Amino acid sequence: MLLIEITPDKCDFCGCCVGVCPEDAIELKEAEITIDEKLCTNCAKCVWSCPIEVLQFNKEKAAEVKNANRV
């Protein structure tokens, strides 16, 4: 499940996240960005590398997934 979230309206389409993604999971066009859920491993390197806080790691969703797996 994808735990990385993008706010496209905030994005400047600079490509930092694409450059650090080990899985080639991010697609960047002139003014369009998407993460491929099938490839993303939720490693969060893109989140740490975004200069302007466009990408976030959804901690609540991660906790929910963890709890659901426990049950």
Add this chain to the structure above:
Amino acid sequence: MRTEYDVVVVGAGPAGTTTARFIAGQGVSVLVLEKDRDVGYPVRCGEAVSRAGVEEFITPDDKWISAKINKFSMIAPNGEEVILPLEEEGFILERKIFDYVLGQKAVEAGAEILTRAYVHGLIFDGGKVAGVKFTHIGEEKEIHSKIVIGADGVESRVGRWAGLKTYVDFREMESAVQVTVGGLNDIRQDTCYFYFGQEYAPEGYLWVFPKGNNSANIGLGVSGNIGKKRSALSFLNYFLEKNYPNAGILTQVAGGVPCTITLEKITAPGLMLVGDAARQVNPLSGGGIISGMIGGKIAGKIAARAVKENKPELISLYEKEWDERLGRRHRNFDRIKDGIYNFSDEKFNSIARAFNKVPMEKRTLGNLFKTALIHNPSLLVDVAKVFVIKN
């Protein structure tokens, strides 16, 4: 536009158009595909270069030079300023125009450029790269070529599709944000300012580069290590509020600088990488315009030769030639970067104090690094290699 070219270049930044210019100059057909609608825009760059670096490619022209630089001002964490007169003149470019003029040069040499052309895959023929798949204003297209050159920047994917490991370690990616600010009366238009220390730019530097007419580029980059805790944007906003609370912001732009050594492999069968895509950036300064153009020139000449002599295997010569020209030097810079990267604020302050005792006429960048690394003798060899023994 044809359906077949000798060479296809992906990306029309300075590295891509320079590559194309040197290919076309040999009478070899070349098409440059650019995903954005403009060559030269948006500008994701501090725009500083040396005059000598530019002159290898183009005669300096005031229409794309925003400011001429003759000194650096380095500001230590305690505010102590160190002035460093430059041995070589520097320029702050107007890259919107500079990149465009480089595009014109490529076209004059015989290259074709197509904008709004988004490359999303490669064509292979018997394990060798043999062309690109792209979308051009909503229409799917393919171009076959003998060689594909990835000049697709920090976000490069062309190399990955050919099996090269190109992604940057997040700790070595300097994630940067920059504003161009107007109405600054208190900065000298002949000086590049650099701020060091934990408060403004941990593990990096904050820059203020003059842009003419009392304006300047103000920006900084932070590594992913710092970015885990706090974004580049938050550091920049803090600096602006503290130092230029009434600044008029003309533009804001984000961008990544791969502050690392060149990729181990910058060629694969039928494929070459140039510029940021090959990580041809000076890892210490983060400067990549001229080094990317140098990469493009070497790659372009070799690609043209490979096509003309019908010897595709010649493209592997590019790796060695790049390494001898700059790759090796970048490894030295990278070791120096590792040496000064984690300096404490106290250390920066003491370097500033010590260097300010050096008389103005004896101040050089090499001397500054020697002062900085006086307690780190192993790195003095690297400093000597870079600053004393000039090639």
